[in-house]
Each structure stands twice: as C-alpha cells, then as structure tokens.
Amino acid sequence: MGRNEIIAHWLKMAERDWLSVKLLFEGKQYVHTLFFLHLVIEKILKAHWVKDNEETNPPRTHDLDQLYSQTTLQLSAEQLDLIRVMNAWNLEGRYQDYKDKFYRDTTPAYTKNKIDQVDSLRLWLLSEMQNKK
Numbered sequence: 001m002g003r004n005e006i007i008a009h010w011l012k013m014a015e016r017d018w019l020s021v022k023l024l025f026e027g028k029q030y031v032h033t034l035f036f037l038h039l040v041i042e043k044i045l046k047a048h049w050v051k052d053n054e055e056t057n058p059p060r061t062h063d064l065d066q067l068y069s070q071t072t073l074q075l076s077a078e079q080l081d082l083i084r085v086m087n088a089w090n091l092e093g094r095y096q097d098y099k100d101k102f103y104r105d106t107t108p109a110y111t112k113n114k115i116d117q118v119d120s121l122r123l124w125l126l127s128e129m130q131n132k133k
C-alpha cells in the first residue's frame with residue numbers, strides 16, 4: 001500500500017468507529033462510547049502521523065499526546081487538554097478498580113458533552129488533513 005492508501009485506510013477506520021460512537025451512545029453504553037471516541041481520534045492522528053513522517057507505520061501506541069507530538073499539527077490549548085482527558089478513556093489494560101470507578105462516573109450528560117467536543121476536534125483534524133494536500 002502506498003502512503004495515500006494507508007492514510008485513507010486510517011481515515012476510513014475512524015469513520016467506521018464514529019458510526020459506532022453514535023450506536024453505542026443510543027444504546028446507553030457510555031463507557032464504550034468514550035472508548036470509541038478515543039479510537040476515532042487515535043486513527044485520525046495516525047493518518048496525520050503517516051502524512052507528516054517518512055515512515056508509513058505509525059507507532060504502536062494509543063497515547064494521543066504522543067501521536068500528536070509527532071505530527072505537524074498545532075492544537076489549541078483546549079484541544080490539547082481534550083486529548084489528554086481522552087487518554088484516560090482507553091480502557092485496554094486498566095485495572096478493574098479503575099474500570100469500576102470509570103463506569104460509575106460516566107453519565108449520559110458527560111458523555112454527550114464529550115461527543116460534542118470530540119466531534120469538533122474530529123472535524124478540525126479532518127479539515128487539517130485536507131489543508132495538507
């Protein structure tokens with residue numbers, strides 16, 4: 001696969017995950033909604049990483065801050081704060097007590113607010129991808 005095909009692959013996977021966000025929220029699966037929001041931004045950042053680096057295989061990390069730091073993107077302070085909050089939504093490898101607290105603290109209102117914030121970031125990241133062409 002060439003660079004453009006790899007970028008398109010990451011963006012297509014992010015779009016699929018965005019559709020899952022909507023279904024998970026409608027199904028009242030709020031923790032998993034947040035997890036998939038993380039995946040959406042992770043995959044878009046990996047597309048940017050591929051665009052901005054000589055390599056075509058982004059780092060095998062789920063750390064959004066690390067991925068961002070290896071791109072040419074210029075996030076606002078608010079956007080950067082959001083991706084740092086989002087890093088906590090990656091549940092893979094978390095201890096059960098953390099997961100239990102996370103489930104208790106994740107409300108419909110909190111989740112809806114975060115969907116709106118992440119959607120703004122998602123759209124901005126996609127527009128930046130278009131600007132890089």
